[in-house]
Amino acid sequence: MAAQNGSIGIVSIHPGTREPAAGPSSVPLQVGGHPGAVETSADGSFVIKSALPGESVFYSALASEPALAQLREWVPQFYGTLRLEGQMLPGGELVPAPSVGETGAESVVLENVVQYFLKGNVCDVKMGKVLWDEDASEDKRARMELRARETTSAETGIRLTGFHVYNRLTNRYTTYPKSYGYSLTAAQLPQGISAFFPLALSPSDPGLPPDLLVSVLQGVEDDVEELTEVLAATEVRVVGGSVLLVYEGEERALREALRKQEELKARADAEATDAATNADEEDEEMEEDEEESEPEETPNLPWIVRLIDFAHTRCVPGQGPDEGLLFGLRTLLRLLKGRREEVQRLASGGAGGMS
Numbered sequence: 057m058a059a060q061n062g063s064i065g066i067v068s069i070h071p072g073t074r075e076p077a078a079g080p081s082s083v084p085l086q087v088g089g090h091p092g093a094v095e096t097s098a099d100g101s102f103v104i105k106s107a108l109p110g111e112s113v114f115y116s117a118l119a120s121e122p123a124l125a126q127l128r129e130w131v132p133q134f135y136g137t138l139r140l141e142g143q144m145l146p147g148g149e150l151v152p153a154p155s156v157g158e159t160g161a162e163s164v165v166l167e168n169v170v171q172y173f174l175k176g177n178v179c180d181v182k183m184g185k186v187l188w189d190e191d192a193s194e195d196k197r198a199r200m201e202l203r204a205r206e207t208t209s210a211e212t213g214i215r216l217t218g219f220h221v222y223n224r225l226t227n228r229y230t231t232y233p234k235s236y237g238y239s240l241t242a243a244q245l246p247q248g249i250s251a252f253f254p255l256a257l258s259p260s261d262p263g264l265p266p267d268l269l270v271s272v273l274q275g276v277e278d279d280v281e282e283l284t285e286v287l288a289a290t291e292v293r294v295v296g297g298s299v300l301l302v303y304e305g306e307e308r309a310l311r312e313a314l315r316k317q318e319e320l321k322a323r324a325d326a327e328a329t330d331a332a333t334n335a336d337e338e339d340e341e342m343e344e345d346e347e348e349s350e351p352e353e354t355p356n357l358p359w360i361v362r363l364i365d366f367a368h369t370r371c372v373p374g375q376g377p378d379e380g381l382l383f384g385l386r387t388l389l390r391l392l393k394g395r396r397e398e399v400q401r402l403a404s405g406g407a408g409g410m411s
Contacts, residue, residue, distance in 0.1 A: 177304075
């Protein structure tokens, strides 16, 4: 497996449980985390992310533990692990890699969710009020507590880690780095959300027209609400996890993705009705239909919401849900709802839409 942006040396790959979907992506990928910790495969379908051992352990548990079943659809698909075994020197000598714990020589291989977008706007929202794990040293605990107090994490349960937003006027991305998220106060979080969901009330504005932006905001809001309900019924502790928000930033591509979404919904409803009506059909006919169906292309999505970053995530049976995580998700829901209502007010205030 080739990786972009640098050599990964000699590797051994340990398979996961699912087959990847192919599809290139030109969307900027990393908006948070440690620089250089995330790479993509040559075809853009994989993310190769440096990880501590606990992350691959959680992904494996996610695939097998019934208690985590509802959470599976809300995380990127896990394909396995990639381990740096060593570096080949010019003379042919293989120098063994240091231990995983020291260097992060092990990586998780994940679905690249931005492959489903032509011009995806990508935002990493760091979740939770507590940013240190129970195994953290006193020094790290103190540093993480200070970081939470100095940013929006302690007060609101979230921090906008960073994001990329497509500007249709320049055909380039505007990047809001980690320093931007660190600079925001709790009162300024709506400003950050507005920057990630820009509105175009005229052809000279770089964002999306009101009808599209409201559809995206409503869809993202609905998904975050559903994710919140799932996590409220899941006994885990997610320390340092993030919610990844991605939506299509190119107007024509977004309209087409929304149209296809409606078509798929209508088709699913029709198939459900047919299944109820024709419940007594022979299994042979169903098998013939499956054989005749063609492989599906990589879908173009209007938006996607995923929970990511599980280096310090663990199951806690009998201890209830992660209240700090839920607190942050409810903050995010209020921000999304507030932005949607603001866009609706601005659109109805006499300003015309884009031509």
